[in-house]
Every structure is written in structure tokens, then in C-alpha cells.
Amino acid sequence: MADTVTVPPVGHVTEAPRRDLLKLVTVASAAIGAGAIAWPLIDSMNPSQDVLALSATEVDLTPIAEGSGITVLWRGKPIFVRHRTPEEIKSAEDVPLNQLIEPQPDSQRVKPGHTQWIIVIGICTHLGCVPLGNKPTDPRGEWGGWFCPCHGSQYDTSGRVRHGPAPLNLNLPPYAFETDTKIKIG
């Protein structure tokens, strides 16, 4: 069972048992120390306005060959931009939803009229590793999407988890097509 610390009333500190007083001083010092560390950390998590203004990333899709993909950084996160083949699109669209760990139709994960492009946040939903699969020479797993080497999770060509331990599909970043060959993420 955890020890409790008795806080002596003001003016009666000298009456407190020495053991309790020492504990009180230790706890108080630890609290001050934790506060001093936590604040800069919390503060650094709040991006300033100028950082937020620069937080959109434009990507030229022209050089990305069919069947291949690239990784770009957006707000410090890897974003996979992948150019799907007709076969990859078809397999993503045709899978019965009851076979999926997190059922979601492909149509909800791509933009209408641009179904050849799948754009996902490249962070495994298990423990946060960056999966492999953007290059055609990478291992892509049984479902042809991405393979996480950390614990073996596999994702399909829509970025949906097909084999755990990852519990969820790869997340989607906010993005829009500015033209047929250019997207803006963020």
C-alpha cells in the first residue's frame, strides 16, 4: 500500500515527525521539478501561427510512376503518396467489407475521380513504426499495400489493415487536389 504524507498545519512544522517532514520536502521538490520539465514540453507542443501557416505541403504527382509511391513530410509525419495500378484499385474496391479488420470502403479513402491515388499517413497503427511498400521493390505483404517490419502488420492497397497486430487502418491526412497532378496536404 502507498505511504501517505501528512501535511503539518502551518506553525506546527517542528512538531511533525522528522520522517514525515523529509517525505514532504521530497514530494514538494519532485512536484516542482516535474512542473519545470513539463511546461517547456507542453509549450513546445503548441505550434506558433507562422509554423501553422507553413504547415501545408504541396506535392507534384507527375514523377510518381504507376505502381510506385513516394514519402513526403507533413507536420513532421511521413505521408505516403502512392500511384495505384488498375489491378490495385480493383482489388481495393472489390474486397468484401466483412473481411476487413476496420471495415471501410475504398471509396471513402480516396478522392472521386482520382482513385489511382491513395494518400495515407505512413505510421503503423500498432506502435508507430513506418511501414515499407512505397517502392515496388519493397516488401508489401500479402495484400500488396504496405508491410510493417516491426511486428508484421499488413495493409492493403487502400491502406486498410488486413493482418494485425495493428488494430486500425492507416490514417488519412487532410488533402485536396489542386489540379490533376498536384495535391495540397494540410
Ligand code: FES
Ligand atoms: S508497429 Fe507496426 S506492427 Fe507493430
